[in-house]
Amino acid sequence: MEIVVQKYGGSSVCTTEKIKRVAKEIKKSKEESQEVVVIVSAMGDTTDDLLKLARSVSNKPDSRELDMLLNTGEQVSIALLTMALQDLGCKAVSLTGAQLHLETTASHQKARIKDIDLSRIKKELSQGRIVVVAGFQGVTEKEEYTTLGRGGSDTSAVALAAKLGAKCEIYTDVEGIYTCDPRLLPGAKKLTHTSYEELIEMASLGAEVIHPRAVELAQKYQVPLYIAESCSKVEGTTINGNIDYLEASLVTGMAVNRDDIQITLRDLESDSHILADVFNSLAEFEINVDMISQLLDKSGRMNLSFTIPEVDIDKARELIAYYKEDWGLSDWWIRSEVVKVSVVGPGMRTQPGVAARVFRLLAEASIPILMVTTSEIKISWLVPAGYEAKAVKVVGNDFELTTKK
Amino acid sequence: MEIVVQKYGGSSVCTTEKIKRVAKEIKKSKEESQEVVVIVSAMGDTTDDLLKLARSVSNKPDSRELDMLLNTGEQVSIALLTMALQDLGCKAVSLTGAQLHLETTASHQKARIKDIDLSRIKKELSQGRIVVVAGFQGVTEKEEYTTLGRGGSDTSAVALAAKLGAKCEIYTDVEGIYTCDPRLLPGAKKLTHTSYEELIEMASLGAEVIHPRAVELAQKYQVPLYIAESCSKVEGTTINGNIDYLEASLVTGMAVNRDDIQITLRDLESDSHILADVFNSLAEFEINVDMISQLLDKSGRMNLSFTIPEVDIDKARELIAYYKEDWGLSDWWIRSEVVKVSVVGPGMRTQPGVAARVFRLLAEASIPILMVTTSEIKISWLVPAGYEAKAVKVVGNDFELTTKK
Numbered sequence: 001m002e003i004v005v006q007k008y009g010g011s012s013v014c015t016t017e018k019i020k021r022v023a024k025e026i027k028k029s030k031e032e033s034q035e036v037v038v039i040v041s042a043m044g045d046t047t048d049d050l051l052k053l054a055r056s057v058s059n060k061p062d063s064r065e066l067d068m069l070l071n072t073g074e075q076v077s078i079a080l081l082t083m084a085l086q087d088l089g090c091k092a093v094s095l096t097g098a099q100l101h102l103e104t105t106a107s108h109q110k111a112r113i114k115d116i117d118l119s120r121i122k123k124e125l126s127q128g129r130i131v132v133v134a135g136f137q138g139v140t141e142k143e144e145y146t147t148l149g150r151g152g153s154d155t156s157a158v159a160l161a162a163k164l165g166a167k168c169e170i171y172t173d174v175e176g177i178y179t180c181d182p183r184l185l186p187g188a189k190k191l192t193h194t195s196y197e198e199l200i201e202m203a204s205l206g207a208e209v210i211h212p213r214a215v216e217l218a219q220k221y222q223v224p225l226y227i228a229e230s231c232s233k234v235e236g237t238t239i240n241g242n243i244d245y246l247e248a249s250l251v252t253g254m255a256v257n258r259d260d261i262q263i264t265l266r267d268l269e270s271d272s273h274i275l276a277d278v279f280n281s282l283a284e285f286e287i288n289v290d291m292i293s294q295l296l297d298k299s300g301r302m303n304l305s306f307t308i309p310e311v312d313i314d315k316a317r318e319l320i321a322y323y324k325e326d327w328g329l330s331d332w333w334i335r336s337e338v339v340k341v342s343v344v345g346p347g348m349r350t351q352p353g354v355a356a357r358v359f360r361l362l363a364e365a366s367i368p369i370l371m372v373t374t375s376e377i378k379i380s381w382l383v384p385a386g387y388e389a390k391a392v393k394v395v396g397n398d399f400e401l402t403t404k405k
Numbered sequence: 406m407e408i409v410v411q412k413y414g415g416s417s418v419c420t421t422e423k424i425k426r427v428a429k430e431i432k433k434s435k436e437e438s439q440e441v442v443v444i445v446s447a448m449g450d451t452t453d454d455l456l457k458l459a460r461s462v463s464n465k466p467d468s469r470e471l472d473m474l475l476n477t478g479e480q481v482s483i484a485l486l487t488m489a490l491q492d493l494g495c496k497a498v499s500l501t502g503a504q505l506h507l508e509t510t511a512s513h514q515k516a517r518i519k520d521i522d523l524s525r526i527k528k529e530l531s532q533g534r535i536v537v538v539a540g541f542q543g544v545t546e547k548e549e550y551t552t553l554g555r556g557g558s559d560t561s562a563v564a565l566a567a568k569l570g571a572k573c574e575i576y577t578d579v580e581g582i583y584t585c586d587p588r589l590l591p592g593a594k595k596l597t598h599t600s601y602e603e604l605i606e607m608a609s610l611g612a613e614v615i616h617p618r619a620v621e622l623a624q625k626y627q628v629p630l631y632i633a634e635s636c637s638k639v640e641g642t643t644i645n646g647n648i649d650y651l652e653a654s655l656v657t658g659m660a661v662n663r664d665d666i667q668i669t670l671r672d673l674e675s676d677s678h679i680l681a682d683v684f685n686s687l688a689e690f691e692i693n694v695d696m697i698s699q700l701l702d703k704s705g706r707m708n709l710s711f712t713i714p715e716v717d718i719d720k721a722r723e724l725i726a727y728y729k730e731d732w733g734l735s736d737w738w739i740r741s742e743v744v745k746v747s748v749v750g751p752g753m754r755t756q757p758g759v760a761a762r763v764f765r766l767l768a769e770a771s772i773p774i775l776m777v778t779t780s781e782i783k784i785s786w787l788v789p790a791g792y793e794a795k796a797v798k799v800v801g802n803d804f805e806l807t808t809k810k
Contacts, residue, residue, distance in 0.1 A: 069484035
């Protein structure tokens with residue numbers, strides 16, 4: 001019998017009423033004579049609430065104990081969802097990451113899946129049970145509980161689907177993948193099909209529907225993904241295979257990210273060791289750098305801008321103050337009110353002129369550009385906060401990302 | 406180094422502020438150069454809240470899934486308490502029942518402890534860590550999570566102390582064991598010492614400080630108990646050894662229980678098979694009977710009264726309706742507004758006249774007695790609700806259970 005892995009996110013199970021609705025949907029899938037494995041996240045804002053509790057007890061909660069705490073969120077959901085299924089007359093059983101022997105590395109809060117022991121899950125499925133698995137969590141060789149980090153439940157679902165040779169359905173609170181967030185670009189189109197590659201770019205850009213890490217895993221093991229709204233009859237988005245370049249659209253999606261700030265270091269010595277030093281020290285402080293832009297001025301001095309997550313602003317200040325003299329840095333600033341806007345499209349790879357068209361549109365609309373980076377299928381640019389809505393509108397409409405012109 | 410097992414109940418850890426206070430107390434114990442093992446319950450009303458959640462999903466939640474759910478309550482507490490200890494600079498680690506390999510029977514919600522594997526706990530203690538263990542929970546041979554039923558955390562604490570050869574300190578929200586609940590008998594005395602036997606009688610009577618099951622276990626393995634208020638300097642109650650009969654007081658304690666109802670079956674055939682039938686069928690319906698009183702009338706017909714938990718009132722009605730004809734029952738009634746008052750005292754065993762003195766006091770105060778039962782060290786009687794305060798006062802004062810006469 002075919003196996004399907006379904007993942008329901010926190011917003012789909014945020015109340016007991018919603019849990020009961022999800023149970024009815026799962027029952028339908030089971031009645032379509034499939035074996036069903038369900039991955040479920042913690043209810044609503046549970047994880048954030050638990051983090052708040054931890055911080056009210058300790059300023060720097062230990063990462064092992066934090067995982068001990070966070071693990072409870074999903075454990076509550078799996079128990080309740082299983083009860084709801086049983087109440088509908090379904091045979092069902094819940095399993096924690098530890099009971100499933102979903103073995104991970106020992107890096108708490110960012111554990112990576114090493115392997116999943118399928119014996120328990122297969123035994124339960126063979127007895128006709130729906131298996132409800134706690135997403136986001138795992139266990140180490142030494143029986144320590146771990147969590148997989150944000151996007152962990154998506155990753156659990158794809159990993160299980162990969163091991164079981166199953167398809168993976170991700171149910172969420174949106175109808176599928178859109179060319180752009182409809183709140184930003186009214187009339188944004190829903191994509192019925194897309195490729196892993198585009199979805200990874202879209203997800204990293206903050207489309208918030210599925211974590212890029214999970215899509216990368218799906219691509220690696222060629223797990224067919226289907227993303228749709230939970231408890232809805234509306235068709236979602238199917239993701240399989242790679243881009244068909246001949247037919248590829250110029251631009252298929254657009255995203256906005258407000259989480260970063262921009263740091264500019266001016267008048268540095270033009271020495272590649274300095275450049276390496278800067279980014280090495282950021283890495284040592286565990287600060288992720290997103291966009292990087294580097295230029296030499298007329299006299300051969302280097303100007304450098306980069307963006308980092310806003311949460312790391314204090315660490316960055318500390319670091320720059322510490323290394324200032326080593327780097328011969330005389331002038332620097334932080335700009336925190338910035339927004340990154342990006343367009344993604346496989347067609348860019350083969351058809352030139354997308355960047356030019358984007359810059360012309362922005363110029364015509366008098367939108368300042370603070371910084372630009374590009375990849376093979378993506379162009380991102382930073383604008384001062386407040387300009388992003390206009391940027392999305394002019395670019396989105398021109399590239400026909402909306403259903404109405 | 407001497408090991409001490411400390412148990413903190415739900416009311417001692419009901420907020421993160423209280424958790425931090427408890428952490429300070431534990432730190433002090435550790436500094437007195439003892440190895441410390443802490444057992445902690447779920448925060449405040451967590452267990453009841455989880456039960457409500459379960460019932461909002463299913464009318465009859467599966468018992469395995471209920472344990473999956475309930476286990477999260479203590480897991481939250483151990484993580485938070487461990488973080489609070491670490492925040493004070495203590496080395497500490499939390500362990501769930503499963504990680505501790507606290508093996509139980511597979512009876513969900515009322516599992517019994519089979520054995521505890523001490524290897525993990527000893528390893529952690531030898532590394533100088535305070536070990537924070539989730540009370541109330543265990544795990545079966547097949548890695549299924551269980552709970553030990555109400556009073557389970559007390560039982561976990563005593564069981565661990567027994568295995569570790571340690572003393573066991575139970576910290577709660579009262580200063581120790583009193584001759585009677587001070588809310589009922591103003592001026593009730595606190596006992597600085599008592600015996601296991603008296604405490605078992607007191608605990609079964611609803612003294613609510615420690616579960617009788619835990620005291621029985623402590624008696625069996627002669628684990629010294631100490632019961633005191635958490636985060637207080639006031640001396641609590643030490644429990645060790647058995648009653649010294651020569652010195653025993655006539656009456657050492659008094660308790661009140663409002664949880665039962667009285668059922669009376671009248672004019673039954675006087676046949677011991679009927680008596681056996683009645684209590685067999687109650688047992689089959691899993692209804693616990695507390696007091697039993699049986700009398701024959703002049704014509705040799707049998708009248709029977711007994712008390713059962715109020716929660717079982719519907720089951721009892723159903724059962725009586727079903728068996729009515731078999732038992733030849735023509736007349737029966739339920740009295741739900743009743744209260745059981747009890748006095749406990751080892752001295753009763755050797756000194757007669759306690760019952761007579763109690764009945765005289767009640768008669769002088771015009772308190773109606775609905776039913777009486779006695780054991781070697783206890784007399785219990787049922788009064789109509791509303792009379793219990795007066796009964797406690799006249800008996801308590803006469804037997805000198807208060808500090809002022």
